[in-house]
Amino acid sequence: MTLRALLTLLSTALPLAYAPFAVAQGDTVSAPAPSAAPDAASEIRVEPLRTPLDGDFVFAWLVGELALRNGQWGQALEAYERAAEAQPIPAVLDRWAQTALLAGDAVQFERILTLWQWLAPDDARLQQLAAHRERLNARFEAQISERIAEILKKDPEQRERNLLGLPAALAELGNPTQILRLIEKAVAPYRDEPAAHLIVSEAARQAGDLDRAWAAAQAAVALRPDWPPALAQLAQVALDRFAPELAIPILAPAQERQPEALTVTLALAALLAETDHPERAVALLAPWVERGVTDPRLIDALATFGAQGIEPEQCARWLLRLAKERPEARLKAAQLWLAREQPRRALRLLDPRALPDELAESAAALTAQALARLGRVDEALSRLEAHAPLSGVDAALREARLWQEAKQWEASRAVLIDALATFGDVPQLLYDYAILLERMGARDSAEGYLRKLLAMRPFDVHAINALGYLLADANRSLDEAERLLRMARALKPNDGFIMDSEGWLRFRQGDYSSARRLIEAAWRRAPDPEIGDHLVAVYQALGDEARAAAWRKRLARQFPGR
Known part of the structure; x- marks a missing residue:
C-alpha cells in the first residue's frame, strides 16, 4: 500500500467510522447503513415552512430522495443543499446532514452542523448530533491514523516521499486543526527525519499556529541545513509572521553555499522583497x-x-x-x-x-481589462465577445464589471439595474449590485440587497462576509457582525478577505492585538489595498508609528494611482 491509496481510504474510512451512528429519536430520520438507501417510509419531521411550498424546493427534495434510493450520495447532497437553501429548517438540515454521513463527507457534515448552529442553535436534534461529533471524529481519526502508520512503516525507502505527500492527501478533510492533529500523530515515531518536521510546520501554518510552524521549520533546517524545501518553509513562515529578518541570516549563507538551488534563491528573494531595500530581491x-x-x-x-x-x-x-x-x-x-x-x-x-x-x-481577457481602464468599454466587450460569447445574466455581469474597471460606477449601476429588471433577483446580480452600492457610498441600500440575497441563499458565504464587514465598517450592530463573520470564518477559515473582515471587527471592538493577527494573516493570503489600509490603522492604534509609516510607503509603491 502507498500513500496514494490514502485518498481512496479517506472516502471509505469515514462511512465505516460513522456507520454505527443511526439514531431514531421519534421525530428524526433514521440513518441507514452505508450499503443501503434509506427506506421510503422513514419518518420525516413535520415543521412549518419558512415560506409557502415552492417548486424549486419540491423538485430538489424529490431529486434528493431518488438519489438516496439509488445510492447516489453526491447527487443527493447537492439536491438537499438546494432544498435547504429554499427551506433552511431543521428537518431539511437533518436529512442533508445524514446524507453527508452516508456519503462519508466529513467536510460537508461539519459545514452542515455549522450552518445549523447558526440558523437554529437550540434545536434538539442539532445538539444530539453535535454531542456525538467528537466520538465520531475520534473513531474516524483512529482509522486514518492506523492506515497512515501502516503506510509509513511498511516502506522505509519511500518514507520521505510519503511524508511529504501526506498534507496533500489529507487536504480534502478541509479542517486545518484536524489535519495538524493527524500529522503530528503520524510523525511522532520519525522525529529524527527533517521531512516530519517540515510537514508539521506546514500543517501548523495552515492552522494558524505560526509559533508551532516556526519551531518545526527550524527543527527541519537544524537536521538538514541545506535542504531547499526546509529553507523555503522557514522563509514562508517568517513572511507569515511579518518577520523576514528572522530568516534572512539563515537563508543568505545557505544561498551562497548552493547558488544553483533556485528554490533557495527564490525564498531569499521573497524575504528581501519585504525589507527596506526590496531592490536586492x-x-x-x-x-x-x-x-x-x-x-x-x-x-x-x-x-x-x-x-x-x-x-x-x-x-x-x-x-x-x-x-x-x-x-x-x-x-x-x-x-x-x-x-x-x-x-x-x-x-x-x-x-x-x-x-x-x-x-x-x-x-x-487582459486586453479587455486594459481597454476598459482606458475608457474603451465597448471595444473591450467586442474583444471578449469574439473569444468567449456570453448571454443573459453572464453578459450583464461581464459588462457591469468592465464599467467598474473603467471606474464608471453609474454606468455599471445602470447595467445591473436593467439586468435585475430583466432577469429578476438572480443571486449573483444581487451580490454584484450590493457590492457596487457599498463602493458608491450607498450603504443602507447595499445592506438591504445583501439581506435580500441572504433570505434567498442563507448559506452564501460571500454575502455573509459582505454584510458582516459592512456592519463592522459602519461600527454598528457589532453583535450581528460578530455572528455573521464567525459563520463566514467557520465556512472558509483560510479566506483572506473573510479574515480581514473579522480583523476589522476586532479593530472596531478595540481588540487591536487580535485585529493585527487576523489582518496580517489576511494580507498574506490577499494583498489587497484595503487590507493594507487596515494594517496601517491597526499599527497606528497600537502606537507603532514607524511600522505604520513604512506600510504607507509600501502601499503607495505597490498600488499607484490611489
Missing part, C-alpha cells in the same frame, strides 16, 4: 535570467516583484527576454503593467500575432 535573480533559465517560478517571481513596484522596468525587460522561450512571460509582463496602472504599455504587449493560439483567450 530583483538583483538576486539576475544571474538566473542571464543564464536563460525559464522556470515558471522565476517568471512568477519577476512578475510579482515588478507588479509590487520593485524595479518594474527591469522585471518587465527580463520577462520579455524569457518570453522568447516561454510566451506566457509576455502575458505576465502585461499583467505587471496593468498592476502599475499603465494599460497602454500592457496593450502593446498583447498583440495576438506575438502569442500562440493557446494563450489567445487569456490575452483577450
Whole structure:
C-alpha cells in the first residue's frame, strides 16, 4: 500500500467510522447503513415552512430522495443543499446532514452542523448530533491514523516521499486543526527525519499556529541545513509572521553555499522583497535570467516583484527576454503593467500575432481589462465577445464589471439595474449590485440587497462576509457582525478577505492585538489595498508609528494611482 491509496481510504474510512451512528429519536430520520438507501417510509419531521411550498424546493427534495434510493450520495447532497437553501429548517438540515454521513463527507457534515448552529442553535436534534461529533471524529481519526502508520512503516525507502505527500492527501478533510492533529500523530515515531518536521510546520501554518510552524521549520533546517524545501518553509513562515529578518541570516549563507538551488534563491528573494531595500530581491535573480533559465517560478517571481513596484522596468525587460522561450512571460509582463496602472504599455504587449493560439483567450481577457481602464468599454466587450460569447445574466455581469474597471460606477449601476429588471433577483446580480452600492457610498441600500440575497441563499458565504464587514465598517450592530463573520470564518477559515473582515471587527471592538493577527494573516493570503489600509490603522492604534509609516510607503509603491 502507498500513500496514494490514502485518498481512496479517506472516502471509505469515514462511512465505516460513522456507520454505527443511526439514531431514531421519534421525530428524526433514521440513518441507514452505508450499503443501503434509506427506506421510503422513514419518518420525516413535520415543521412549518419558512415560506409557502415552492417548486424549486419540491423538485430538489424529490431529486434528493431518488438519489438516496439509488445510492447516489453526491447527487443527493447537492439536491438537499438546494432544498435547504429554499427551506433552511431543521428537518431539511437533518436529512442533508445524514446524507453527508452516508456519503462519508466529513467536510460537508461539519459545514452542515455549522450552518445549523447558526440558523437554529437550540434545536434538539442539532445538539444530539453535535454531542456525538467528537466520538465520531475520534473513531474516524483512529482509522486514518492506523492506515497512515501502516503506510509509513511498511516502506522505509519511500518514507520521505510519503511524508511529504501526506498534507496533500489529507487536504480534502478541509479542517486545518484536524489535519495538524493527524500529522503530528503520524510523525511522532520519525522525529529524527527533517521531512516530519517540515510537514508539521506546514500543517501548523495552515492552522494558524505560526509559533508551532516556526519551531518545526527550524527543527527541519537544524537536521538538514541545506535542504531547499526546509529553507523555503522557514522563509514562508517568517513572511507569515511579518518577520523576514528572522530568516534572512539563515537563508543568505545557505544561498551562497548552493547558488544553483533556485528554490533557495527564490525564498531569499521573497524575504528581501519585504525589507527596506526590496531592490536586492530583483538583483538576486539576475544571474538566473542571464543564464536563460525559464522556470515558471522565476517568471512568477519577476512578475510579482515588478507588479509590487520593485524595479518594474527591469522585471518587465527580463520577462520579455524569457518570453522568447516561454510566451506566457509576455502575458505576465502585461499583467505587471496593468498592476502599475499603465494599460497602454500592457496593450502593446498583447498583440495576438506575438502569442500562440493557446494563450489567445487569456490575452483577450487582459486586453479587455486594459481597454476598459482606458475608457474603451465597448471595444473591450467586442474583444471578449469574439473569444468567449456570453448571454443573459453572464453578459450583464461581464459588462457591469468592465464599467467598474473603467471606474464608471453609474454606468455599471445602470447595467445591473436593467439586468435585475430583466432577469429578476438572480443571486449573483444581487451580490454584484450590493457590492457596487457599498463602493458608491450607498450603504443602507447595499445592506438591504445583501439581506435580500441572504433570505434567498442563507448559506452564501460571500454575502455573509459582505454584510458582516459592512456592519463592522459602519461600527454598528457589532453583535450581528460578530455572528455573521464567525459563520463566514467557520465556512472558509483560510479566506483572506473573510479574515480581514473579522480583523476589522476586532479593530472596531478595540481588540487591536487580535485585529493585527487576523489582518496580517489576511494580507498574506490577499494583498489587497484595503487590507493594507487596515494594517496601517491597526499599527497606528497600537502606537507603532514607524511600522505604520513604512506600510504607507509600501502601499503607495505597490498600488499607484490611489
